[in-house]
Amino acid sequence: MTCSVVGQPAGGAAARRGSVPTVPRPGRDRSLQDALRARREQASLLSLREVREREAARKRAEEEARERAEAERKAAGLVARQRETQEPVDRRTRLAPAVYAAVLALEPDVYFASSHWRRVARAQRAAAPECEVAACERRAQAVERLDGATAGEERPQHDLVSLCDRCRHRSRRAARSLGRPLTRAEATALDPAAPLYDREAIAELRARYDLA
Numbered sequence: 001m002t003c004s005v006v007g008q009p010a011g012g013a014a015a016r017r018g019s020v021p022t023v024p025r026p027g028r029d030r031s032l033q034d035a036l037r038a039r040r041e042q043a044s045l046l047s048l049r050e051v052r053e054r055e056a057a058r059k060r061a062e063e064e065a066r067e068r069a070e071a072e073r074k075a076a077g078l079v080a081r082q083r084e085t086q087e088p089v090d091r092r093t094r095l096a097p098a099v100y101a102a103v104l105a106l107e108p109d110v111y112f113a114s115s116h117w118r119r120v121a122r123a124q125r126a127a128a129p130e131c132e133v134a135a136c137e138r139r140a141q142a143v144e145r146l147d148g149a150t151a152g153e154e155r156p157q158h159d160l161v162s163l164c165d166r167c168r169h170r171s172r173r174a175a176r177s178l179g180r181p182l183t184r185a186e187a188t189a190l191d192p193a194a195p196l197y198d199r200e201a202i203a204e205l206r207a208r209y210d211l212a
């Protein structure tokens with residue numbers, strides 16, 4: 001009989017014996033090896049790229065940590081001087097955003113006494129003199145920072161919201177439970193009729209002042 005060919009319709013002697021002779025397929029085998037080699041090369045290229053990316057990320061992180069440490073060191077000095085002189089930390093010169101951020105993290109009161117904050121808060125109050133909570137009609141008494149605001153670079157009416165004292169209290173409580181400042185949508189949707197103090201806060205106050 002003639003040699004069977006791959007793809008030959010079943011029915012020949014080989015098929016009847018239940019096996020098909022293996023026919024060398026040089027072209028297909030080579031392309032398989034090529035494909036495997038290509039995959040190996042691609043894998044090593046990828047890992048090389050990954051190594052470089054990891055190295056770059058590590059250097060970036062180191063650089064950021066250095067800058068943060070430097071900003072924190074500077075902020076600590078400025079806060080100490082502000083306590084002595086009572087002068088705004090940026091009375092003489094504007095600070096870098098990283099230093100403002102470090103002052104805010106270290107001592108919020110000192111940040112809110114800065115020339116920068118007084119200026120942006122004044123601009124915010126001028127632009128929105130009423131409490132911005134939609135259902136509230138009180139006059140604004142405070143300015144709050146919104147989610148995403150960058151210390152030292154807050155933009156009035158974008159990163160800030162004008163609130164009455166009561167709505168500010170509610171906004172701070174909501175921010176504490178969220179673990180972040182409110183967005184503008186969240187702040188303006190606050191309910192001015194909601195109780196000012198929740199049960200937890202009352203329990204805490206009772207415990208602190210030893211009230212039954």
Ligand SMILES: [Zn+2]
Pocket residue numbers: 131132133136137138163164165166167168192
């Ligand atoms: Zn209000």
